[in-house]
Amino acid sequence: MTDIVVGIVMGSDSDLPVMQGAATVLETLQVNFELTIVSAHRTPKRLFDYAQTAEARGLSVIIAGAGGAAHLPGMVASLTCLPVIGVPIKTSTLNGQDSLLSIVQMPAGVPVATVAINNAQNAGILAAQIVAIKFPAIRAQICRYKSELEQMVLAKAEKLEQLGYSQYLADYQLP
Numbered sequence: 001m002t003d004i005v006v007g008i009v010m011g012s013d014s015d016l017p018v019m020q021g022a023a024t025v026l027e028t029l030q031v032n033f034e035l036t037i038v039s040a041h042r043t044p045k046r047l048f049d050y051a052q053t054a055e056a057r058g059l060s061v062i063i064a065g066a067g068g069a070a071h072l073p074g075m076v077a078s079l080t081c082l083p084v085i086g087v088p089i090k091t092s093t094l095n096g097q098d099s100l101l102s103i104v105q106m107p108a109g110v111p112v113a114t115v116a117i118n119n120a121q122n123a124g125i126l127a128a129q130i131v132a133i134k135f136p137a138i139r140a141q142i143c144r145y146k147s148e149l150e151q152m153v154l155a156k157a158e159k160l161e162q163l164g165y166s167q168y169l170a171d172y173q174l175p
């Protein structure tokens, strides 16, 4: 394990069921991270403090998840030179379209790398790929992860071809 290199922040603990996807994949890839709650709207002073001290605390990349009027990722990006990955959280009223557009439509000069709605797992993988530039051990974990993913899909394709469509469908377990 490395020192803590990835920061995960979320606007509310209600985002945790989604944001744990980033934490889980970072654990799998053996990347150390910190995880906390920061809100641009509700805790603006904490937001400034978190973003402005992030680099000095050793972070290389920040994942920020928020829903609705999701200003958190953009505000973090405005306050640090570190790359920021935004996770739009699915909302009950607008299905996360509001979160997605709030995060992705940043003005030129202040980018937030935005993943799909609720796809915190991809944010974790992307963060690991960024820190892997500095840490060859993490790069090796990512290559292993991708290879396992490939093997898993190839095994399914083989099973589908062996069993045939109807039998495969009958055995299929919904995720």
Ligand SMILES: Nc1c(C(=O)O)ncn1[C@@H]1O[C@H](COP(=O)(O)O)[C@@H](O)[C@H]1O
Residues within 6 Å of the ligand: 010, 011, 012, 013, 014, 015, 038, 039, 040, 041, 042, 065, 066, 067, 068, 069, 070, 071, 072, 073, 089
């Ligand atoms: N979008 C933001 C910000 C922010 O951008 O600063 N702070 C909280 N939130 C979001 O509000 C939603 C509802 O939060 P509650 O469930 O606490 O009411 C969450 O998805 C959170 O990310």
